[in-house]
Amino acid sequence: MPQQPQTSSINGYVRVEERANGERKWIAAYITHSGPRTRCLVGPAWVRDTGRQTPRGGTIWRAGDGPCPDGFLTPKAAREALDVILATERAKAARRPVGEPITVETLLARWITHLEVQGGKRGRLSPSTLHDYASIVKTLNAILGGQTRISELTTETVRMAQERLATEPAKSRGTPVADSRRRQVMQRLRQALDLAVARGWLAENPARFVDLPAAPRPHPDFNVLEPSRVEAVARAVAQLPDYDLPRMRDGEVHPHLREVMKRRRALYADAVRFSAYTGLRVGELRGLRWRDIDFTGHALRIARNNPSSQPAGHGDQAPKSGRGRSVPLTPGAIAALDRISLLGFPTGPEALVFATEGDGPVDGGKLRDAFYRGLDAAGLGYLRTKDNPIRWHDLRHTFGTMAVRVFPLTDVQAYMGHSNIQTTMRYVHHTPRVDAAAKLAAVFEQDLNPVTGFAARTG
Numbered sequence: 120m121p122q123q124p125q126t127s128s129i130n131g132y133v134r135v136e137e138r139a140n141g142e143r144k145w146i147a148a149y150i151t152h153s154g155p156r157t158r159c160l161v162g163p164a165w166v167r168d169t170g171r172q173t174p175r176g177g178t179i180w181r182a183g184d185g186p187c188p189d190g191f192l193t194p195k196a197a198r199e200a201l202d203v204i205l206a207t208e209r210a211k212a213a214r215r216p217v218g219e220p221i222t223v224e225t226l227l228a229r230w231i232t233h234l235e236v237q238g239g240k241r242g243r244l245s246p247s248t249l250h251d252y253a254s255i256v257k258t259l260n261a262i263l264g265g266q267t268r269i270s271e272l273t274t275e276t277v278r279m280a281q282e283r284l285a286t287e288p289a290k291s292r293g294t295p296v297a298d299s300r301r302r303q304v305m306q307r308l309r310q311a312l313d314l315a316v317a318r319g320w321l322a323e324n325p326a327r328f329v330d331l332p333a334a335p336r337p338h339p340d341f342n343v344l345e346p347s348r349v350e351a352v353a354r355a356v357a358q359l360p361d362y363d364l365p366r367m368r369d370g371e372v373h374p375h376l377r378e379v380m381k382r383r384r385a386l387y388a389d390a391v392r393f394s395a396y397t398g399l400r401v402g403e404l405r406g407l408r409w410r411d412i413d414f415t416g417h418a419l420r421i422a423r424n425n426p427s428s429q430p431a432g433h434g435d436q437a438p439k440s441g442r443g444r445s446v447p448l449t450p451g452a453i454a455a456l457d458r459i460s461l462l463g464f465p466t467g468p469e470a471l472v473f474a475t476e477g478d479g480p481v482d483g484g485k486l487r488d489a490f491y492r493g494l495d496a497a498g499l500g501y502l503r504t505k506d507n508p509i510r511w512h513d514l515r516h517t518f519g520t521m522a523v524r525v526f527p528l529t530d531v532q533a534y535m536g537h538s539n540i541q542t543t544m545r546y547v548h549h550t551p552r553v554d555a556a557a558k559l560a561a562v563f564e565q566d567l568n569p570v571t572g573f574a575a576r577t578g
Contacts, residue, residue: 129208133197135164135180145197151208161200165191221320223272224265227256230311247426255307258284263308269315274328281305281329302332341545342502342513343520346451349395355496356489357388379476382462387489389455390473390481391514396452398518398535401487401511402426405480410468412448412456419446421536425480446534487511519546 131149138144145161165187166180173179182193192200231252262280263272284301305326312324344352359381390404397419399407406423413420422443448456460466464474473481490511494500502509515535522531523546532543 129205131201131205133161133201134177135166145192145200147197147201147204149201149205149208159204161197162192163190164197165193221269221315222265223263223267223269224260226269226315226320227259227311230314231256233314252307255304258304259308259311269312269321272312272325274325277308277326277329280308281332285332298332305329305331340507341516342507342509343516344395344509344514346395346517346521348497348499349392349514349517351497352490352493352499353388353391356391356493357384358496359384383476384489385462386459386464386473386481387486388493389459390486391490391493392455393452394511394514395517396449396455397446398515398522399446400424400515401483404473404486405471405483407472408468409466409470409472412472414448414453414456417448417453419448419452420444421446426483444533444536490514516546519543523547 129150131147133145133147135143136146143164143166145164146158147161148156148158150156164180165183167183169179169181171179180194182195183191187193187196231249234252235249259280262283263276281301284304285298309324309326312321312326315321316324359377364377364380393399394401394404399421402424403421406425407419407421408423411420411422420443456472459472464470465478471478471480475481487510491503494502494509519531519535522534523543526534528540528543528547531546532540535543537543
């Protein structure tokens with residue numbers, strides 16, 4: 120049965136904050152009856168600095184000199200005001216009936232609100248992260264029943280829900296949820312139920328006794344397309360077969376639609392090239408603007424990210440690493456930009472490089488679909504059917520494996536926006552040294568042919 124909320128956990132403190140105009144205000148920070156921490160303005164402070172500090176380095180204040188003006192608060196009055204606030208919150212918690220009928224749908228909605236207030240490691244959660252959590256909430260409401268009371272959830276019902284994820288096809292894809300996604304969904308359910316326990320709505324978390332699906336082990340290798348293959352795929356993407364053209368009722372192809380599709384295919388083809396030659400992610404391609412390109416210095420400034428996973432209409436955000444970076448522009452990348460500039464899309468400083476007909480960011484899903492069709496048309500479709508099928512993201516590996524041959528590892532890390540050097544190190548292990556076989560053969564030759572070996576060693 121759900122527990123009565125613990126009113127003893129509702130506490131807080133007051134402190135003085137100095138504003139830019141020199142005014143001092145009392146601020147109360149406390150835990151509310153429903154769980155989240157919050158803060159509020161108590162009133163103007165009538166205080167003076169004692170010159171002493173608390174063990175944590177805070178200033179110890181005393182009441183200001185002379186009579187306290189109306190509306191101002193001394194340290195004692197501020198603490199009394201906090202006591203009133205905490206008493207009100209504790210009374211609200213005590214009035215909540217045991218076994219409040221909170222449903223799965225209600226809990227998940229409050230969990231999302233809690234996440235928005237608390238934020239993540241970098242502060243406010245990104246729109247793409249919240250969009251992903253909303254998708255998980257939709258899945259959980261479907262497999263648990265949105266109107267099911269959380270007090271009715273047991274270890275067995277949670278385990279059965281996890282099994283449903285593995286067997287029942289998702290409506291959007293028609294296939295069961297992948298193991299990695301299933302693990303994410305169950306982890307989020309645990310977090311939401313932890314929140315219910317923390318706020319006194321549940322005595323214990325039934326999901327804590329259900330083993331999570333095993334974390335998928337990453338494949339030890341990754342895919343790389345050599346530049347010649349990148350060009351072959353790009354040429355295939357740019358092709359516009361006659362059977363792909365939409366036709367009118369009389370069987371004729373509308374000339375305007377033909378030109379629109381040719382232009383779109385050409386843009387997708389150069390997006391393939393540009394991603395391989397610069398190492399940009401799809402979200403970084405979508406956020407790239409013409410003012411980010413320095414043709415004179417042969418450099419590219421990556422300052423924005425527009426992941427296709429975030430809801431439509433949300434603006435750009437910081438790159439995945441949290442900071443901008445610069446990437447050198449090769450002749451192949453410059454040639455791709457030159458062709459794109461001639462397609463008829465806007466090319467002003469604020470215009471997107473990879474844009475739609477409506478001047479919005481290019482659709483990431485359509486980019487990937489075009490890439491996969493190009494692989495098939497270029498005779499490389501088998502790369503999609505092996506154990507670790509090639510993805511659009513693998514185009515970054517083309518840049519990485521080429522870059523480590525000519526740049527220091529730290530430079531490649533900066534170019535690719537890796538936060539950890541170990542991520543960059545894999546390119547070193549993947550890239551063979553072209554002279555390695557010759558050097559190794561020379562060592563064997565010295566041992567197998569003593570005369571030649573002795574002559575080589577002694578000169």
